Amino acid sequence: MNASREVVLSRIRRALLRPGTGHGREQRSLGKARSTPEHTGSAHLLEQFQEESARVGGEPRLCADFEEAVEGIQNLVAAAGYRRVALSDHAICRRHRLALRLAELLPDVNLWSEEGEAHSPGSRRRNAAQLAQADLSITGAEFLLAESGTVLLTSSTSSRQISLLPTAHLVLATPDQVYPDLAAIFEQLGTAPEEGRLPAALTMITGPSRTADIEKVLIKGAHGPVRQLTWIIGGEA
Amino acid sequence: MNRTPSQFKILASENVADPRLRRTFHSATHHALGQRAQSVQLVPEWEDLRERAHRIKEEAIEHLDLHLERLEASVIQRGGRVFWARDASEAAGYVVDLCRRLGASTVVKSKSMAAEEIGLTDALEASGVEPVETDLGEFIIQLAGETPSHIIAPALHMTRQQIGGLFQEKFGIPYTDVPSELCAFARQRLRQEFLSARLGISGVNFAAADTGTIVVVENEGNARLCTSLPRVHLAIMGLEKVIPRFSDLPLFLRLLARSSTGQRQTSYVSMISGPRREGEWDGPEEFHLILLDNGRSDILADPRVRRSLYCIRCGACLNTCPIYQRVGGHSYGSVYSGPIGAVLTPLFQGLEAAQDLPYASSLCGSCSNICPVKIDLHHQLLWLREKLVARGSTPWRERLAMTLYAAGMKDPALYRMGSALLRLLLKVAGKSGRSLAIPGWSSTRDFPALAETSFKQWWKENRNQGEEP
Numbered sequence: 001m002n003a004s005r006e007v008v009l010s011r012i013r014r015a016l017l018r019p020g021t022g023h024g025r026e027q028r029s030l031g032k033a034r035s036t037p038e039h040t041g042s043a044h045l046l047e048q049f050q051e052e053s054a055r056v057g058g059e060p061r062l063c064a065d066f067e068e069a070v071e072g073i074q075n076l077v078a079a080a081g082y083r084r085v086a087l088s089d090h091a092i093c094r095r096h097r098l099a100l101r102l103a104e105l106l107p108d109v110n111l112w113s114e115e116g117e118a119h120s121p122g123s124r125r126r127n128a129a130q131l132a133q134a135d136l137s138i139t140g141a142e143f144l145l146a147e148s149g150t151v152l153l154t155s156s157t158s159s160r161q162i163s164l165l166p167t168a169h170l171v172l173a174t175p176d177q178v179y180p181d182l183a184a185i186f187e188q189l190g191t192a193p194e195e196g197r198l199p200a201a202l203t204m205i206t207g208p209s210r211t212a213d214i215e216k217v218l219i220k221g222a223h224g225p226v227r228q229l230t231w232i233i234g235g236e237a
Numbered sequence: 238m239n240r241t242p243s244q245f246k247i248l249a250s251e252n253v254a255d256p257r258l259r260r261t262f263h264s265a266t267h268h269a270l271g272q273r274a275q276s277v278q279l280v281p282e283w284e285d286l287r288e289r290a291h292r293i294k295e296e297a298i299e300h301l302d303l304h305l306e307r308l309e310a311s312v313i314q315r316g317g318r319v320f321w322a323r324d325a326s327e328a329a330g331y332v333v334d335l336c337r338r339l340g341a342s343t344v345v346k347s348k349s350m351a352a353e354e355i356g357l358t359d360a361l362e363a364s365g366v367e368p369v370e371t372d373l374g375e376f377i378i379q380l381a382g383e384t385p386s387h388i389i390a391p392a393l394h395m396t397r398q399q400i401g402g403l404f405q406e407k408f409g410i411p412y413t414d415v416p417s418e419l420c421a422f423a424r425q426r427l428r429q430e431f432l433s434a435r436l437g438i439s440g441v442n443f444a445a446a447d448t449g450t451i452v453v454v455e456n457e458g459n460a461r462l463c464t465s466l467p468r469v470h471l472a473i474m475g476l477e478k479v480i481p482r483f484s485d486l487p488l489f490l491r492l493l494a495r496s497s498t499g500q501r502q503t504s505y506v507s508m509i510s511g512p513r514r515e516g517e518w519d520g521p522e523e524f525h526l527i528l529l530d531n532g533r534s535d536i537l538a539d540p541r542v543r544r545s546l547y548c549i550r551c552g553a554c555l556n557t558c559p560i561y562q563r564v565g566g567h568s569y570g571s572v573y574s575g576p577i578g579a580v581l582t583p584l585f586q587g588l589e590a591a592q593d594l595p596y597a598s599s600l601c602g603s604c605s606n607i608c609p610v611k612i613d614l615h616h617q618l619l620w621l622r623e624k625l626v627a628r629g630s631t632p633w634r635e636r637l638a639m640t641l642y643a644a645g646m647k648d649p650a651l652y653r654m655g656s657a658l659l660r661l662l663l664k665v666a667g668k669s670g671r672s673l674a675i676p677g678w679s680s681t682r683d684f685p686a687l688a689e690t691s692f693k694q695w696w697k698e699n700r701n702q703g704e705e706p
Contacts, residue, residue, distance in 0.1 A: 005321040008476070008530045012302045015538035052501060089518075114518060124519045128432055128466055148502035159518030160465040164458060182487035191483050193311065193447045198483070200315075200514045201465070204506035209458040212498075213374035213390060214416040215397050216265055222373055223424055223431075224458025224505070 040184075041175040045146040046232065049178050052149030056207030057220055059229040060149070066096050069172065069233050073138070074105050076229075080168070082135035087113040088158040090140030092172045098138065114159055127161065134166035137225075141173035143185045144230070148206055151230055152185060155201035163205065168227035171205075175232055240384070240570035242582050242591035249564040249597070258394060262565045265393050266556040272499025273553060273607075280491070290492055291611040293485050294547035297446075297477075301537065304446040304479045305528060311449025315511025317524035324531050329360035331527060332438070332471060336366045339469060341435040345427075347453070347460035348372040349440025350388065350550055351473045351529050353572045354585075357438070368438075369430045371459035376423055380407050386566030386574070388552040389497050394565060427459070437463035437521070441474035442493065442549065444526075445483040449510055451526065452486060454493060456504040464507055470521035472509075476533045477546035489549065492609035496551035532585045541620045545580045547610045554604035554614060560597050569594060576604035576614045583621055592630055595621035634676060653693070660687055 046062070053060040063069040077085065085106070087099050099113045112130055131137065139162055143152040151171050153163055163169050179185045190197035209224030220226055240248060252258050277283050297304050309319045322328035336344060344361065346352065346368050358368040358379070370379040374391035378384065380403055385391035392400070401414035410422060439460050443452040451472050453460045464470045480489065486508070494500045513520030537543055555561045555575030566574035571582040571591070579598060583591040595618045598604075604614040625631055645655040663684070675684065688695075 002320055004323045004327060004530075007323055008321045008528070008534065009302050009305070011530065011534035012305070012476070012537060015534050016299065016301065018302070056500070056504075125432075127519070132428060132432060145502075150502050155517045155520055156514070160461070161519050164461050164465060182490065183484070186484060186487065191448065193483070198448055198450065198508075198510050200510055200512065200517060200520050202508040202510075203461070204502065204508075206500075206502040206504050208504065209456070210504050211373045211420060211457045213372070213377065213392055214395075214400055214419060216268060216390070216393075217397075217416040219417050219420045221424070222420060222457035222459070223371065223427065223462055 040177070040179050042178075045178045045180060046175060048146040049144050049149055049230075049232075052146065053207065053230055054149070056149060057210070057228070058149055058207040059227060061229070061231045063231050063233045066233055069231055070096075070098070070101055070105070072231065073102065073170070076170070077106055077109060077136065080135070082109065082168070084110045084112070084134045084136075086131055086134040086137040086162055086166055087111065087115070088137065088139040088162050089114040090158045090172075092140035092174075093138060114162060124159075124161075127159065128165065131161050131165040136168045136170060137162045137166040138170045138172065139163050141171045141177055141230070143188070144173050144178040144232070145182060145185060145204070146178050147181050150204050150206040151228075153203045153205065154199040155203075156199040160201055160203070163203070164224050166225060167221075168229065169205075169225040170229040170231065173230060173232050175234060178232070240567060242570040242586060242594055244570050245568055245591075245593040245597060248570060249568040252565045252568050253563055257396070258565055259563065261394060261396075262562055265387075265390065266562045269389075269497075269499065269552075269556045273496060273556070274499075276495045276499045276501060280495070286488060286492055287609055287611050290488055290609060291547065293480060293488070294610050295544075297480050298537070298543060298546050301476060301479070304481055305476060307446040308444055308449060308479050309528075311445075311447060312511065312524075312526050313449075315449045315524075316514075317449065317511045317526055320525065320527045322527050322529045322531070325355035325529075326360075328355050328473065328527050328529050328531070329357055331525075332357060332473075333360060333364045333366070335469070335471060335525065336361065336364070336436060339435045341366060343367040343369055343430060343434050344436040344438055345369050345371050345430050345434040345459075345463050345467065346375075346438040347440065347455065347463040348375055348391070349438070349473055350572060351440055351475050351527075352438065353385065354475075355473075355529065355531060357473070369427070369434070371427050371430070371457075371463060372455075373420060373423055373457060373459075376427070377403065380404075384567065385572070387555060388550050388574070390552075394567065431462045431466050434467045436469045436471060437465075437467035439463050439470065439472050441472050441478050441526075443486060443489055444474055444479045445486065446479050446481055448483040450483055450508050451510075452490075453507045453509070454490070454503050454505075455507075456498075456500075458505055461505050461507055464509055465520060468521060469523040469525070470509070470512070471525040471527065473527040473529060475529050475531070477548070493549055493551050496549075496553040496607070496609040536581075536584045542580065542584060542617050544612050545577065545584065545614075545617055547612050548577050548581075549610055550577075551609055553607045553609065557603045557607045559599055559601065559603070564597070569597070576618065577612075580614060580617045580621065588621065588625055588628070589630065592625055595619075595625065632677065638675075653691075656687075656691055660691070663687055 050060040139158045141151045142154050208220045208228040209222045211222035212218050320331050361368040370376045377392040386394040397414040405412045439453050441451045442454045494503050512524040558576050561575040569578045573581045579594040598618045600615045602615045645652045
């Protein structure tokens, strides 16, 4: 706590014509924002998510089951000629032993997994160098936001850099993760301070990285992934 | 290029006379307005959202001390550090000291208007630290030694050919003016910086007091890189960026993205609460937050302009402003341009230093109508003008004209005399083939023509016409 703290605070109190601390906070009841009372995972929400995601150049897809997703990954890697694939340690990847299965199915691909990677500053830098070389990363979503085709990830279930450094980023999700609006997601996550469930980083991703800084020309893939794929896998709980 | 707000008239005349800049700003601002209108149209409750956002900002600003104390406590509780900076030099000094402690020779930086405001990159360079701007637009203007011409699109004033030439000259790469190639080059070049920098600096769009969360909104991913890869993350925010609750964010995020670029949501929104937590794979080991006053508490002290602190820096008022559309961002000679810049710059730098800016408006009110947090910008501009008049800072000719005008408007006899005199003067001037010359006014426009006869006279002659059979 530095000396300017009191200076700045007393300036503010003077400006607001307040003698000091101890004033009760004025609590205004603003009421709830109007939100669509819709059940998560409904067919309409799934449709809306896909439409919004596609609009911003995301690549949404519905898979009937995990087998279809695995096959999809195989085809994606072959079609794009990806040589290096990075897997996150997210529960959805672990649950289906995705690392093992991809190792069998894609023997020519350099497969790297965060699973078992030590959580330390030194390993973080090594991992970053690995990930910067990756063509594709595969992670799992926490929530999907239908209104804007957005994927939400948390730093407690995958690393931050795995969704950021590779050229393409594939997020695996389930239908029950699709929510109508952000307020509903916050409620579900338990972001209120007394619940204390907010991870160090909660990240919203909407489509690929983009810029329009040169003559307003839209370019995909500024600093983050050039491709952003979201696959919603049915038959998953 | 050091421009100051006192040069507004000169800079604006230069920029207005440049047809290429005129075209650029016209098309860019209208494009942005079109995108915004499309996405706002899809939110039927838009006006309700604006009203709610206004009230939440009001709550935050009217109890700023309490919210800042709460923010500080929450950030500390999440393992972060908070530094209160009275002014620009104190804030920059903190960053410089931090670089020394970390032994950082380069820092990666994402877009921050607050950092721009305190001249952070200059301060770092002066102390031997290389600040690397990583937002593509900022990267370009840093190379060119320029300043931002738009809050959202800093390099708006440059053509692809200029940027291509700049890259060729500075990096010795073969000339290209294909935007995607230029972008790909910047991406590749900056990757190395991201991977090796020890300190990442970001701005803050919103800071939630109850959870100690800072929110950074962007499209490129460079802010995510700045806040994720380096060992230390420093965020800098103006005091007014605090909002009471994390649960206020959905509202502000909807308003910000749609107002600034017309997107439903920007590509990335990072909500960061403190440094890496135990058990997480990555993220910075240290998190620092600078709370910057630098004149904000003075703005707070004047209830009439206090609302300018509600600004969420979306840039919509720039795009919609008929003055900004024509003169462009550099004319304002300040980090903040457009209507919000015309309010903030005189408040930050002193009315005398920026006395033309409150006049850089037609008072049409388009800025107030578009503002997502309902700041009455054109009223604020009017109040600044009132202050200037009260101080006698306006030219003597204008004061004289206004005194005469006020006298004439109050007294029917004087009014009749005045209008007769004016009509006579115009007739004489017209005969000699000249328009009425009023220094400082008629150099850019003609005096409006007066009718042959006054209305009063016309009425006298014509009032009974309709009654005749």
